[in-house]
Amino acid sequence: MSKPLSPRESEIKARGVPRHVGMIMDGNGRWAKARGLPRLSGHREGAKSVRAVIRTARRLGCEALTLYAFSAQNWERPMEEVEGLMGLLRDYLIKEGQELLETDIRLHAAGDLDRLPEKVLAPLRVLCEKTAGCGSMTLTLCLSYGGREELVHMARRLVEDVQHGDLESSSIDEHALAERLWTGSLPELDLIIRTSGEQRISNFLLWSSAYSELVFVPTLWPDFREEAFLDAIEEYQRRERRFGRATSRGGVAGASQ
Ligand code: IPE
Ligand code: IPE
Numbered sequence: 001m002s003k004p005l006s007p008r009e010s011e012i013k014a015r016g017v018p019r020h021v022g023m024i025m026d027g028n029g030r031w032a033k034a035r036g037l038p039r040l041s042g043h044r045e046g047a048k049s050v051r052a053v054i055r056t057a058r059r060l061g062c063e064a065l066t067l068y069a070f071s072a073q074n075w076e077r078p079m080e081e082v083e084g085l086m087g088l089l090r091d092y093l094i095k096e097g098q099e100l101l102e103t104d105i106r107l108h109a110a111g112d113l114d115r116l117p118e119k120v121l122a123p124l125r126v127l128c129e130k131t132a133g134c135g136s137m138t139l140t141l142c143l144s145y146g147g148r149e150e151l152v153h154m155a156r157r158l159v160e161d162v163q164h165g166d167l168e169s170s171s172i173d174e175h176a177l178a179e180r181l182w183t184g185s186l187p188e189l190d191l192i193i194r195t196s197g198e199q200r201i202s203n204f205l206l207w208s209s210a211y212s213e214l215v216f217v218p219t220l221w222p223d224f225r226e227e228a229f230l231d232a233i234e235e236y237q238r239r240e241r242r243f244g245r246a247t248s249r250g251g252v253a254g255a256s257q
């Protein structure tokens, strides 16, 4: 089971944590290169950060954590790297299942999943089904995911539903669009953290990021562990979210919604 909150975590939790955090986990290749290692060692070390961030988000009481694990564009990488990543994903899904169940975390996957090899799809399906009744946090893995691709998929579903008479075109609103996304019915995306110093979105959650706070950190993903995640949450808590309003309430981000 998860360990109890540290004093620092308790203070952070008391100030109000983001309901939904998105992570652009970048910098594995550079981490490996700096050590003269193959890129795959960076991805392997990065899996330890995935574990650390999931545990910390769960302890803090975040309702949803969405991890950008493999983009639609990442299929263009050398075959060897893609195959290595798929192998690590499979290992991860097989090894982590028990902990997700024990800590009551529901697993969800978002993306063009049909492109994934069966060796990943099979354990992914099993784990999503097994954890379907878990309610303490939703962990979404973005796999073969692109924000534009997600919008195209949503538009197709919308048109099909109108054609089949399941939806009136006059009743298309933000809700009708949002519920047809791969990422579906998750809470508002409060915060996106990107590691490795790059300051771009790289086709992540284009629809949901409309009012997300963005935190860019120089740390490479394999070095991003509990304390780094807590630092990023504290940075979020110092932000003032206005959502287009003119008034400044001077409150902290977690409390200003
Ligand atoms: C992120 O690390 C992992 C994936 C995109 C799958 P990178 O592999 O992009 O690492 P860098 O950016 O080359 O350092
Ligand atoms: C974004 O990282 C995708 C993931 C973290 C899975 P990339 O390394 O693919 O993005 P770019 O190429 O730097 O924009």
Ligand code: MG
Pocket (backbone or CB within 6 Å): 026, 027, 028
């Ligand atoms: Mg990268």
